[in-house]
Amino acid sequence: MPKCTINGKEIEVKEGTSIIQAMTENxxxxxxxxxxxxxxxxxxxxxxxxxxxxxxxxxxxxNTMVTEGMKINNTSEKVKEAVKWGLDFHLINHPLDCPIxxxxxxxxxQDQYMEYGIYDSEMAERKVKKHKVVSLGDRIVLDSERCxxxxxxxxxxxxxxxxxxxxxxxxxDRSEIGTFEDRPLNNxxxxxxxxxxxxxxxxxxxxxxxxxxWYLKDGDTICTGCxxxxxxxxxxxxxxxxxxxxxxxxxxxxxxxxxxxxDLYKVFNRENRQIKALKKLGHSFEEMLPGAAAKxxxxxxxxxxxxxxxxxxxxxxxxxxxxxxxxxxxxxxSKQIYHWxxxxxxxxxxxxLLLRGDKNPNTKGVExxxxxxxxxxxxxxxxxALEQSQxxxxxxxxxxxxxxxxxxxxxxxxxxxxxxxxxxxxxxVSLEDVRGGAHCWVVPMKTTIEKSGSxxxxxxxxxxxxxxTTLVSEALTVDQALTLMGGGEVTVEMPHxxxxxxxxxxxxxxxxxxKAEAYKKxxxxxxxxxx
Amino acid sequence: MSVVQKTGPSSKWYLPxxxxxxxxxxRHLFQNLMNPKKMPTINYPEEKYEYGPRFKxxxxxxxxxxxxxxxxxxxxCATNCPAQCITxxxxxxxxxxxxxxxxxxxxxxLRCVFxxxxxxxxxxxxxxxxxxxxxxGLNGSQFNYDIERLAYRxxxxxxxxxxxxxxxxxxxxx
Ligand code: SF4
Ligand code: SF4
Ligand code: SF4
Ligand code: SF4
Ligand code: FES
Numbered sequence: 001m002p003k004c005t006i007n008g009k010e011i012e013v014k015e016g017t018s019i020i021q022a023m024t025e026n027x028x029x030x031x032x033x034x035x036x037x038x039x040x041x042x043x044x045x046x047x048x049x050x051x052x053x054x055x056x057x058x059x060x061x062x063n064t065m066v067t068e069g070m071k072i073n074n075t076s077e078k079v080k081e082a083v084k085w086g087l088d089f090h091l092i093n094h095p096l097d098c099p100i101x102x103x104x105x106x107x108x109x110q111d112q113y114m115e116y117g118i119y120d121s122e123m124a125e126r127k128v129k130k131h132k133v134v135s136l137g138d139r140i141v142l143d144s145e146r147c148x149x150x151x152x153x154x155x156x157x158x159x160x161x162x163x164x165x166x167x168x169x170x171x172x173d174r175s176e177i178g179t180f181e182d183r184p185l186n187n188x189x190x191x192x193x194x195x196x197x198x199x200x201x202x203x204x205x206x207x208x209x210x211x212x213x214w215y216l217k218d219g220d221t222i223c224t225g226c227x228x229x230x231x232x233x234x235x236x237x238x239x240x241x242x243x244x245x246x247x248x249x250x251x252x253x254x255x256x257x258x259x260x261x262x263d264l265y266k267v268f269n270r271e272n273r274q275i276k277a278l279k280k281l282g283h284s285f286e287e288m289l290p291g292a293a294a295k296x297x298x299x300x301x302x303x304x305x306x307x308x309x310x311x312x313x314x315x316x317x318x319x320x321x322x323x324x325x326x327x328x329x330x331x332x333x334s335k336q337i338y339h340w341x342x343x344x345x346x347x348x349x350x351x352x353l354l355l356r357g358d359k360n361p362n363t364k365g366v367e368x369x370x371x372x373x374x375x376x377x378x379x380x381x382x383x384x385a386l387e388q389s390q391x392x393x394x395x396x397x398x399x400x401x402x403x404x405x406x407x408x409x410x411x412x413x414x415x416x417x418x419x420x421x422x423x424x425x426x427x428x429v430s431l432e433d434v435r436g437g438a439h440c441w442v443v444p445m446k447t448t449i450e451k452s453g454s455x456x457x458x459x460x461x462x463x464x465x466x467x468x469t470t471l472v473s474e475a476l477t478v479d480q481a482l483t484l485m486g487g488g489e490v491t492v493e494m495p496h497x498x499x500x501x502x503x504x505x506x507x508x509x510x511x512x513x514x515k516a517e518a519y520k521k522x523x524x525x526x527x528x529x530x531x
Numbered sequence: 532m533s534v535v536q537k538t539g540p541s542s543k544w545y546l547p548x549x550x551x552x553x554x555x556x557x558r559h560l561f562q563n564l565m566n567p568k569k570m571p572t573i574n575y576p577e578e579k580y581e582y583g584p585r586f587k588x589x590x591x592x593x594x595x596x597x598x599x600x601x602x603x604x605x606x607x608c609a610t611n612c613p614a615q616c617i618t619x620x621x622x623x624x625x626x627x628x629x630x631x632x633x634x635x636x637x638x639x640x641l642r643c644v645f646x647x648x649x650x651x652x653x654x655x656x657x658x659x660x661x662x663x664x665x666x667x668g669l670n671g672s673q674f675n676y677d678i679e680r681l682a683y684r685x686x687x688x689x690x691x692x693x694x695x696x697x698x699x700x701x702x703x704x705x
Contacts, residue, residue, distance in 0.1 A: 099605030209621040
């Protein structure tokens with residue numbers, strides 16, 4: 001365990017740690033482009049300069065191992081000068097693209113320039129022109145002029161995916177990243193190259209120009225795409241979610257995630273969500289508010305809800321499953337709970353990196369619940385019973401990731417053979433699918449990013465996630481929906497029920513305050529434009 | 532909010548104030564009648580006041596030589612706008628040398644405070660504040676100016692050409 005001193009702070013590191021690792025692990029800042037903790041060392045950007053006592057010249061930190069008694073510093077004038085000129089060389093042929101560059105706002109060049117920039121360019125020569133807007137594959141666009149040739153993307157395809165699509169072509173200042181003939185960058189992890197590209201050279205076709213990154217907030221969550229349960233970050237603003245990026249977790253996904261998981265933001269956004277509740281009695285459809293629909297179910301079915309059947313999938317969190325199982329076995333006195341598996345034959349598939357065949361985040365959790373409540377049922381039995389019209393009331397927790405359930409609409413039509421069908425669905429249910437059958441209610445539900453909970457991944461690891469944002473505020477959680485369906489009331493705890501916040505509440509209810517009702521009457525602001 | 536009402540004897544001393552105020556009004560009336568040229572009031576709308584050339588009025592989106600919008604949809608103006616009244620939807624252009632352009636650009640004029648920060652933020656001289664300010668509308672939606680109105684309204688006669696142009700930029704090697 002060698003000891004070293006970095007910027008005057010003494011630290012002890014593991015044998016074989018590079019200086020840059022030692023620094024980043026100890027919260028020291030160091031400029032770098034080509035080094036990435038998940039990739040091999042290239043040492044090409046020459047930005048991670050440090051001064052080591054006893055060495056006359058500055059050295060790169062990413063390819064120098066810490067040795068006993070090393071005295072390192074990266075705050076001296078000498079280092080700053082070296083970084084400054086290194087950065088200037090990176091920018092010689094860099095276009096003035098920031099206004100139309102998707103990376104602006106989270107760009108390595110911009111960040112370092114704020115610290116080490118030479119604000120007056122000393123270049124008299126013309127910039128070298130390279131290819132712009134090159135489509136590398138189905139998901140990636142390359143802009144060679146912006147590339148600083150850090151080779152992170154090349155190393156990623158070499159080392160992580162092993163697909164080796166990318167390479168550096170030509171020499172000197174004409175070097176460019178590119179793909180080989182007939183071998184586009186189409187692997188299942190390709191968008192990771194966009195994440196690790198420190199500049200805006202690689203951009204994702206899906207996210208391109210949708211939003212400027214400074215308009216987005218991020219929140220941590222867990223991917224619901226498969227049973228691996230990658231840790232992710234969602235980027236959102238009030239218009240919805242725009243992209244998903246991986247979050248480092250050594251045990252689960254490392255630094256990466258697959259492209260399929262990144263597409264899942266679409267299932268959370270309003271355009272693919274069930275917003276209004278639907279009620280169908282006989283052949284007439286009626287739109288309702290979600291809470292009203294759940295109450296309506298209780299009003300219409302209160303007794304026939306007893307002994308109802310429930311269909312669950314591995315898309316639900318442990319907390320929701322617990323609630324549903326205890327509600328059905330307790331209040332409804334029913335053990336007819338069925339596990340809908342989308343493609344059990346390919347559940348054990350694994351591509352060697354992250355992607356698994358089981359496209360549900362919580363299959364383990366469902367199995368655990370079935371064990372815990374001692375329920376042994378087969379989904380085939382339910383289907384057979386539906387065929388013979390033996391099911392009177394069926395509650396279906398429609399999976400939220402509809403991409404993983406290609407036979408969804410066929411299955412919904414089949415479920416429609418029950419006398420009363422209740423769909424608790426976050427995703428948009430098409431009217432076509434529920435046209436059959438006698439009575440049907442569709443209640444909009446919240447999705448994973450709108451509630452807190454936990455998933456158990458393929459490995460048996462329980463991962464918790466917190467609510468990130470609310471996209472459909474009127475949708476119900478499983479807890480709320482089942483409480484209302486069971487005839488209960490959903491109450492919101494008011495702050496003045498606790499004595500500590502009492503004085504705050506009093507202040508908010510000053511006698512001379514304009515009452516909320518009075519605000520509502522003034523509808524001028526809602527009608528502007530039609531006055 | 533409670534209104535404080537003075538009821539003491541001092542509250543009765545308002546009459547002298549009224550008399551003095553009326554005196555000033557009558558003095559101005561006679562001054563203006565004697566010498567109408569010095570009257571500060573103008574007979575709008577027959578007479579119009581000339582503002583300085585730097586007056587910040589309604590926005591103009593400038594155009595390139597071929598008549599297409601100069602704006603690159605970088606959203607810096609929308610970011611800089613303190614009233615948050617600029618809405619831009621960007622898209623990919625078919626021409627790879629243009630790359631990004633706005634398919635929708637709207638300014639809510641009723642929210643705009645005419646501060647000119649958008650003009651200042653724009654890196655490519657795509658938005659300017661013109662001299663117009665007399666632009667009434669019949670309802671709120673008419674104050675939501677779109678590209679058609681901002682760049683090609685009839686009194687601009689095909690649009691204001693931006694001096695900075697791509698050819699010149701490319702010639703100087705940027
Ligand atoms: S890569 Fe960075 S510096 Fe270069 S144009 Fe994009 S945002 Fe600007
Ligand atoms: S495209 Fe990005 S990641 Fe790849 S070499 Fe260039 S700058 Fe580095
Ligand atoms: S003038 Fe000011 S308030 Fe109006 S659009 Fe421009 S930045 Fe916004
Ligand atoms: S700052 Fe200029 S170029 Fe950028 S979006 Fe606004 S008007 Fe367009
Ligand atoms: S990070 Fe060390 S040379 Fe690039």
